[in-house]
Amino acid sequence: MDNVIFGYHEKELKVLLVRNPEIPKWMLPGGYIKKTESVEKAALRVASQRTGLHNLFLKQFKIFSEPGRNKDSDITPETLSAVTGFKYESTHWLFDQMATVGFYTLTEFSKVLIDGSSHEEELCWWDINNLPPMIYDHSQITNEALQALRNNIYHFPIGYELLPEKFTLPEIRILYQTILGKEMDDRNFARKLMAQNIIIKLDEMRYTPGHRSPYLYTFNKTAYNTALDHGIFIS
Secondary structure, eight states: OEEEEEEEETTEEEEEEEEOTTSSSBBOSBOOOOTTSOHHHHHHHHHHHHHSOOSOEEEEEEEEOOTTTTOOTTOOHHHHHHHHSSOOOTTSGGGSOOOEEEEEEEOOGGGOOOOOSSTTOEEEEEETTSOOOBSTTHHHHHHHHHHHHHHHTTTSOHHHHHSOSSBOHHHHHHHHHHHHTSOOOHHHHHHHHHHTTOEEEEEEEOOOTTSOOOEEEEEOHHHHHHHHHHOOOOO
């Protein structure tokens, strides 16, 4: 099971990646499924462990099972032995054909407390448009998770999960532009959101020195969930 954990920060869609010092490439947070849990619970366990958050939005999007998908010249019995402290041979089942279930998870970036399963691991957010070299087919999994996110953006609470509780109209528009990879007309975008009662204008403004202070908005969760059942039309 591999989990593409998305966050949004400073107009960039981020992906949380893991790296062990013994392996030069990065990888997606993932792991094996315990006998006592479902694959969904395993994915939530990994996401919670890595972010420190619970009750996260989780979506399974594909099973990856191409022959040879878990072959990588940087992952040898020697490197795996150095990582784990156990002796591995090339005949070990870890080097046989293996499938993985792909999930993506949405997090509010500002609330994430990234943590590794050991002090030796490095965890880091990467811009989706500037990802480092990754092991196995993890680059493909990440790209397909992004496509699934784009396909689901009108029917799942993408904005609600990635934005803070209060936001400005430009912030929500730029979020959707960033995910979809295309420009949106600012006036039409705001008008469509307001017409569907998805967002509520608050009696609060964000002070911005030297500029006109914009009003803050929040999601009308009831209307938002209702709109998701039929599709949100904002493009």
